[in-house]
Amino acid sequence: MNATKKSKAASAAGVLLVASLALAACGGNSNNGEGAASSAPASAGGASSPAASKPAGGDGGKAVTISYTIWDKNQQPAMEAIAKAFTDQNPNIKVKVDVIPWGDYWTKMSAAAPAGTLPDVFWMHGGQFIKYATGQFLEPITDKVQAGEIDLNNYAANLGSIYTLDGQNYGIPKDFDTIGLAYNKELFDQASVPYPDDTWTYEKLAEVAKKLSQPDKGIYGFGAKLDTQAGYWNDILANGGHILNADMTKSGYDEPATIEALKARYQLILDKASPTHQQMTDTDAVEMFKSGKLAMIFDGSWDNGNLASSDVIKGKYDWAKLPNGKVKRGNIINGLGNVMSAKGKHKEESWQFLKFLGSKEAADITAQMGAAIPAFNGTQDAWVKSKPDLNLQVFIDQTADAVPYPSGSKSYPVWFAKEGEIMSQAWGGAISVEEGAKKVAEMMNQAIADAK
Amino acid sequence: MNAKSRYAWAYVMIAPTLIGTLVFWLWPAIYSVYLGFLKSENFGMDNHWVGLANYERLFKDDEFWQNLKNTMLYVVLFVPLTIVLSTFFAVLMNAKIKGRSVYRVIYFLPQVTMAAAAAMVWVIIFAQDYGLLNSAIGTHIAWISDKRFAMYALVIVGVWGAIGFNMLLILAGLQGIPRPLYEAAELDGAVGFRKFRYITLPLLTPTLFFTSIVLVIGATQIFDSIYLIIGKTNVALPSVRSLVYAYYQNSFIYYDQNYGAAIVNILLVINLILTGFQFLMQKKWVVYD
Numbered sequence: 137m138n139a140t141k142k143s144k145a146a147s148a149a150g151v152l153l154v155a156s157l158a159l160a161a162c163g164g165n166s167n168n169g170e171g172a173a174s175s176a177p178a179s180a181g182g183a184s185s186p187a188a189s190k191p192a193g194g195d196g197g198k199a200v201t202i203s204y205t206i207w208d209k210n211q212q213p214a215m216e217a218i219a220k221a222f223t224d225q226n227p228n229i230k231v232k233v234d235v236i237p238w239g240d241y242w243t244k245m246s247a248a249a250p251a252g253t254l255p256d257v258f259w260m261h262g263g264q265f266i267k268y269a270t271g272q273f274l275e276p277i278t279d280k281v282q283a284g285e286i287d288l289n290n291y292a293a294n295l296g297s298i299y300t301l302d303g304q305n306y307g308i309p310k311d312f313d314t315i316g317l318a319y320n321k322e323l324f325d326q327a328s329v330p331y332p333d334d335t336w337t338y339e340k341l342a343e344v345a346k347k348l349s350q351p352d353k354g355i356y357g358f359g360a361k362l363d364t365q366a367g368y369w370n371d372i373l374a375n376g377g378h379i380l381n382a383d384m385t386k387s388g389y390d391e392p393a394t395i396e397a398l399k400a401r402y403q404l405i406l407d408k409a410s411p412t413h414q415q416m417t418d419t420d421a422v423e424m425f426k427s428g429k430l431a432m433i434f435d436g437s438w439d440n441g442n443l444a445s446s447d448v449i450k451g452k453y454d455w456a457k458l459p460n461g462k463v464k465r466g467n468i469i470n471g472l473g474n475v476m477s478a479k480g481k482h483k484e485e486s487w488q489f490l491k492f493l494g495s496k497e498a499a500d501i502t503a504q505m506g507a508a509i510p511a512f513n514g515t516q517d518a519w520v521k522s523k524p525d526l527n528l529q530v531f532i533d534q535t536a537d538a539v540p541y542p543s544g545s546k547s548y549p550v551w552f553a554k555e556g557e558i559m560s561q562a563w564g565g566a567i568s569v570e571e572g573a574k575k576v577a578e579m580m581n582q583a584i585a586d587a588k
Numbered sequence: 589m590n591a592k593s594r595y596a597w598a599y600v601m602i603a604p605t606l607i608g609t610l611v612f613w614l615w616p617a618i619y620s621v622y623l624g625f626l627k628s629e630n631f632g633m634d635n636h637w638v639g640l641a642n643y644e645r646l647f648k649d650d651e652f653w654q655n656l657k658n659t660m661l662y663v664v665l666f667v668p669l670t671i672v673l674s675t676f677f678a679v680l681m682n683a684k685i686k687g688r689s690v691y692r693v694i695y696f697l698p699q700v701t702m703a704a705a706a707a708m709v710w711v712i713i714f715a716q717d718y719g720l721l722n723s724a725i726g727t728h729i730a731w732i733s734d735k736r737f738a739m740y741a742l743v744i745v746g747v748w749g750a751i752g753f754n755m756l757l758i759l760a761g762l763q764g765i766p767r768p769l770y771e772a773a774e775l776d777g778a779v780g781f782r783k784f785r786y787i788t789l790p791l792l793t794p795t796l797f798f799t800s801i802v803l804v805i806g807a808t809q810i811f812d813s814i815y816l817i818i819g820k821t822n823v824a825l826p827s828v829r830s831l832v833y834a835y836y837q838n839s840f841i842y843y844d845q846n847y848g849a850a851i852v853n854i855l856l857v858i859n860l861i862l863t864g865f866q867f868l869m870q871k872k873w874v875v876y877d
Contacts, residue, residue, distance in 0.1 A: 243840050250631040267843075271630040362821060414733045417821050418715065553841045556821060564733065564823020 200482045201230040202489060205255035207241040210441035214507035221501060222492045229485045231257075242549070249273045254477035256486040257493070260307050262298050262470060263543035263552060269301040270546070275478045276304045280487065286494055291511040292535075295471040298544070307473030308494035309511035311502060313437045314469050314534045315366050316455040317341075323348055323355065323431040332432070332456035338374065338400060341432070341459045345409035348431040359421030359433040360401045360410035362563040364555065365468050365541065366436045371397040373468070374461020379542045380580075387551075387580035389573045397461070402562070402569045413563040425449070434458065437531040438508050444523065457530045469538035471511060547587035551580040617856070623849035632845060642850040651826070652834070652851070658739070659830045659855075663807040665743045666750075670803055671796060673747060674754035679784065681755065682762045692759075699752040707816035710745050714817070732817055735827035742828055745813050750806075754799050761795030762788065790875040797866070797874045804862050808855060811836060831855045 206215055212235055219231035234255065236244050242264055248254045254273060268274050280286055288296030291309040299307025319332055327348055332341075345357030361367055369379055375397035378388025388394055404410040411424065425433045426446035435443065443453060458467055474493045476486045492498055499512035506522035509531060520528045542548070555576050562572025599606075624642055626635045646652050681692050698706065713720045714731035722728055731741045769787050778786065811832040818825055820837075831851050839848030 246631055246840075246843060250633050267631075271633060273631075413821075413823065414716065414730060417733070417819060418711075550842055550844075557825070557837075560821040561823055561826070563821075566735070566823045566826075 199228045199230065200485050201232055202256040202480070202482050202486050203232050203234060203258075204489065205234045205236060205258040207236055207238045207259060208438065208508075209235050209237070210439070210445070211502075211507040214502050214505040217505060218493065218498045218501050219489075221497065222489055225492075226485075226488060229482075229488065231489055252479040254479060256480040256482060257474060257476045257490050259310065260299065260473045260475040261543070262473075262541055263548045265299055265307070265473070265475075266301060266544060266546050267549060268475075269299075269304075269306050273478055274306045275476045275480070275483060275486075276306055277308070277476075277487070277490070278303070278305045280491075281305045286491055290494075290496075290513055292513050292516065295473075295511045298471050298540075299473045299475065307475040308490060310472045310474050310493065311438070311508035311511050312469055312471040312535070313509060314467050314531045314538050315370055315434055315436055315458060316530050316534070317432060317458050318425060318435050318443060318453055318455055319432045320425065320428060320430065320449060320453050322428070322449075322452045331454070332459070334457055336456070336459040338371070338459045338461055342400070342404060342407075342409065345404055345432060346407055349409050351408050355429055355431070356411050356424075357409045357431045358404055359416065359424060359430045360404040361416050361421040361433075362413060362556065362559055363421075363434070364552075365470065366434050366439075368398055368401050369468055369542075370434060370458055370466040371401050371461065372466065373539055374458070374464060374466030375400075376461070376463035380545075384542070384545045385584060387577040387584075389580065390577035393463075395570050395573045398562075398573055399569050405563075413560065413565070417560075425453075428452075437528070440523065440526070440528065441506055444506075444526075451525065455527050455530050457534055465534070465537040467534045467538040468541050469535055470541035470543075472508075545584070545587070547580075547583040550587070551576075551583040554579050554583070620849045621853055621856075623846055624853045626846050628845055631843075638846075642846050643854075645847065646850050646854065651829075654826060655829050655831050655834045655851075656854075656858075658828055659808055659810065659832075661739060662743065662746070662810055662828075662830065663804060665739070666746045666807045666810075667800060667803045669743065670747050670750045670754055671800060674751050674758050674799070675792070675796070677751060678755045678758035678762055679788070681759055692756075695755055696752040698749045701749075703749075703812050704816055706749070707745070707813060710741075710813075710817055714741050733822050733824050735824040738818060738822075738824035738828045742810070742813050742817065745817065746807070746810065750803065754803070757799055758792065758795055761792050764795075765791045793874040794876060797870055801863055801866055804866070805859055808832075808859055808862070 204215065204219060206212065212233060215233050219233055223230055245254065245258070245264075245268075249268065249271065260268070260274075277286070281288060286308060288305065288308075290296075292312065295309035295312055298309070299305065317332055317336075321331065324331055329344055329347060332344075341358065348357035349355065364379075372379060372388070372394045375393045377391045377394030377397055379394075380386070380388055405412055411421070411430075416424070421430065421433055422435060422439065422442065424430045425435075426443060426449055428448045440455075444450065458465055474490055476483070476490050480486050494512070496512050496515060499510035499515040500518060502508055502510040503515050503518035504522055506519065509516055509519050516532055520532060522528075558575050558579060559572050561567045562569045567575075625637060625639060627638045627641070628635045677695055681688055681695070685691075711732065716722065716728060716730040716733070719731070721731060729737055731737050765788060769791075770783060773783055773787055808830075809832050810830045814825075814828055814830060814833045815836070818828055820841075832855065835848045835851045835855075837848075838844045838851065
């Protein structure tokens, strides 16, 4: 009897195996579907420039579907609204919006790039851009810029220059982001502590964080999370330290001012003014804030939609500027871009969509839906007004204090991935913060040297 | 049907599996060996031959030796524990007890549970603050983020997941032992444990041999429980990081496929040695009748 059981188990395993192989095989080429070909055969109208460059297509306005891949689920509705507005004007071009979460995004893209299966149009991050541009995986748009099809001066804060390399343009600015201090009004009210304002310093933040903490109830004043852009990078800048030196050839992690800033943040965990690293690994600090367990947290402007999605803190939280440091108010400004694949099958259609993504109309949709601060000049106000009950203006005001995200070097993807691993040793208490910072500096300098 | 066309037909029948194996297993394995001698840039589009440079770097890397140590420690803890417990339960399941098929199903369940879902449950069990394990035994141990305990937590999860299937294999082995042997032994006055020691165990050794080969190879490739339960920001990661986890990190997070390939090529050599060693040693303990 048992022999049959065993062979049954074995054949079941075999079936599973074959099935998973088959699935894997399917997964490989399920991209770029010709998809909606059945609908609307040829409504040539829309596309302002006909798909002349397309070799095979018999009639010019053949319906095509292009893929647009993004990493933020919270922005998906806005991106789909933009795609819909685009298809309304170009009925023969459908856009499929795909979300790959940030944690997997670059792993997937780095596999897709050499395989030639990058999405037609996708979000680009300043840190990753150089790698993809030098590999010629991105379609240059220099001639379109020169032909005046798009004007990169339309975008705020010099964002148009991020996605250029060796005189070639590759991307159109999508949005920009800065960091703010989110606070839970209810927890402040309960302790009768005034809300954070422009006068706050890091000392004040630490003092209030301690006052608001009730560790026995699982409530903490501040989420001193292990995080870079929405975390200690701001502290470092405010304290006069650096992430990288000006010409990006040397790490600033071993500067005394940097180490001091990191220590100050870590001290909040030791003082029980913040959950421990382990607690914040188990439950993300932003999730803790969303469930009303944290009084204050640093978070990016891009994440407001995420915070607003929580029923627990809805109407009970607001934003303030980051506190003043010893030297200045620190902040990181980063601009995302839209780029297109050099190997796309529908480049002309992709370009039309890319151009539309860079238009004022797309920026207005982004702003009104509160997805992100659009890069297009003059559309930021609409974003601020998209949530009238929140002080979103702090994000715009802080651009004046902000330093660009330290991307733009070939070594960035390597050192950025390793940074978190080393710092988590320090945040978890296995090594001292100073030791961790020095290790990061050494690792970064090595990565910079290797990338030359 | 002549012999030739019979063979042809046979190959057609095994083609789906064979092609899958060649394309998804054999080819990547061969390509990994090749990658280990290269320095790839630009997502693997530009490759330069660098000879043994990746291996030189590997042998000078303290982290690699630590990862190797972690992997071997896991093998040493996991394999014997799994074999002993699987045998123990197989013997119990082989006895004539009421509802034994229910027990068999229960012990086999981990095998059909989705690893990711099980990992989430284990994370809750091991949690320091409201974890089931700590409340059950009245401790406050950070099972998965204290480097003194994290490895044991992984071994527990590993053994839990492996018992079911191995128990089944061993059970099949037990059922293959002829009844008359026991009857003869009983006539000679053998009881209880002595029957197990002198009849069951020797005749089970071919099955145990097979089980241990497969378990060792599987254990050296531990990755998913580290990825799912420990996680990349865990302070205990360096104390449990396996070679395959290091491979994943280097190849897919740090974009260094060549260094990653060097790691798994070393692992391949280690596995060849371990398996070869076991085959050599089988003369000493495996009984074939």
